[in-house]
Amino acid sequence: MSFFQRLKDSIKQKTEAITGKFVAGLSKTSSAFVSQVSDLFSRRKKIDEDFYEELEEILISADVGVHTVLQLIEDLRKEVRVQRIEEPAKLQPVLSELIMKLMRNEQSLSLKQSDSGLTIYLFVGVNGVGKTTTIGKLAHYLKSQGKSVMMAAGDTFRAGAIEQLEVWGERVGVEVIKQQSGADPAAVMYDAVHAAKNRNVDVLLCDTAGRLQNKSNLMDELNKVFRVIQREVPDAPHEVLLVLDATTGQNALSQAKLFGEKSGVSGLVLTKLDGTAKGGIVIAIRNELKLPVKFVGLGEKMDDLQPFDAEQFVHALFSQMNDEDEVADK
Numbered sequence: 135m136s137f138f139q140r141l142k143d144s145i146k147q148k149t150e151a152i153t154g155k156f157v158a159g160l161s162k163t164s165s166a167f168v169s170q171v172s173d174l175f176s177r178r179k180k181i182d183e184d185f186y187e188e189l190e191e192i193l194i195s196a197d198v199g200v201h202t203v204l205q206l207i208e209d210l211r212k213e214v215r216v217q218r219i220e221e222p223a224k225l226q227p228v229l230s231e232l233i234m235k236l237m238r239n240e241q242s243l244s245l246k247q248s249d250s251g252l253t254i255y256l257f258v259g260v261n262g263v264g265k266t267t268t269i270g271k272l273a274h275y276l277k278s279q280g281k282s283v284m285m286a287a288g289d290t291f292r293a294g295a296i297e298q299l300e301v302w303g304e305r306v307g308v309e310v311i312k313q314q315s316g317a318d319p320a321a322v323m324y325d326a327v328h329a330a331k332n333r334n335v336d337v338l339l340c341d342t343a344g345r346l347q348n349k350s351n352l353m354d355e356l357n358k359v360f361r362v363i364q365r366e367v368p369d370a371p372h373e374v375l376l377v378l379d380a381t382t383g384q385n386a387l388s389q390a391k392l393f394g395e396k397s398g399v400s401g402l403v404l405t406k407l408d409g410t411a412k413g414g415i416v417i418a419i420r421n422e423l424k425l426p427v428k429f430v431g432l433g434e435k436m437d438d439l440q441p442f443d444a445e446q447f448v449h450a451l452f453s454q455m456n457d458e459d460e461v462a463d464k
């Protein structure tokens with residue numbers, strides 16, 4: 135076998151492994167969505183108002199979001215007219231292409247890095263969405279790319295939060311900078327930035343609390359943490375990643391709007407996609423917010439974090455339908 139053939143095979147295997155992760159992580163959404171869509175496409179013989187109405191309901195029930203659903207249906211009507219499609223059975227590739235188009239855009243998916251030395255990522259989001267877990271997984275991901283990583287235990291409020299990050303630190307072999315519970319998170323960040331600089335670490339991942347006595351305290355605290363980091367490393371934080379829990383559906387969308395306005399969020403991480411049949415929320419978020427989805431969480435283990443890829447997402451969403459078609463073709 136030639137070198138190029140081996141290279142091609144190995145790239146193909148890797149791509150299939152990643153797509154496989156998306157397919158497994160999205161199986162709940164995909165099976166709910168696909169069974170309804172294929173039922174609709176095969177049961178109805180005509181593309182009429184009733185057909186569109188039913189498709190609209192299916193998309194809304196997958197949490198695609200009313201605004202985005204209306205836009206999709208509008209685009210679909212146009213394609214049906216232009217391509218003179220008459221049978222619902224022919225619509226699946228058209229629908230997946232339209233969804234893909236909504237989600238594709240120019241924004242860079244890779245995380246911004248420092249040009250000179252230390253890169254700092256700050257994680258924000260309400261309690262329980264998966265910030266600490268995402269930091270652990272991302273530490274593993276970055277290490278596997280050969281980067282040296284350190285973590286800062288900035289959640290000094292919730293009982294057990296520091297220990298939880300330390301468990302991740304041990305699991306992935308990364309040092310955690312911490313102070314005692316109840317300490318000022320800005321002071322923890324100051325320590326962590328200095329430790330990371332002293333040890334020539336490539337990336338510092340900063341955890342924060344999800345809940346304080348009230349919301350305005352939380353925003354004030356995040357601002358203070360942000361300012362301390364910026365004072366120590368002027369072009370940092372290089373990313374402020376807002377973590378959202380996909381199982382909360384439309385709620386995730388409103389949290390993104392709230393945080394996005396206040397805390398200089400530069401990108402999103404959408405967790406727990408494996409735990410919901412409403413993964414359509416990704417489509418709504420992609421379409422309705424200007425913020426890029428950088429990573430998605432597809433499980434609780436350390437390698438269950440994937441860089442987001444619209445094409446693989448849509449492919450995984452329709453994967454069971456394609457499987458059904460293949461079976462039908464045989």
Ligand SMILES: Nc1nc2c(ncn2[C@@H]2O[C@H](COP(=O)(O)OP(=O)(O)OP(=O)(O)O)[C@@H](O)[C@H]2O)c(=O)[nH]1
Binds near residue numbers: 262264345405406
């Ligand atoms: N199934 C699944 N579970 C996840 C995922 N990400 C996080 N979790 C789980 O969600 C729960 C909450 O995660 P944490 O990382 O503690 O969330 P947090 O945002 O740090 O929460 P606070 O520290 O309370 O603000 C944990 O039980 C995680 O294992 C995911 O992608 N899939």
Ligand SMILES: [Mg+2]
Binds near residue numbers: 267
């Ligand atoms: Mg946490």
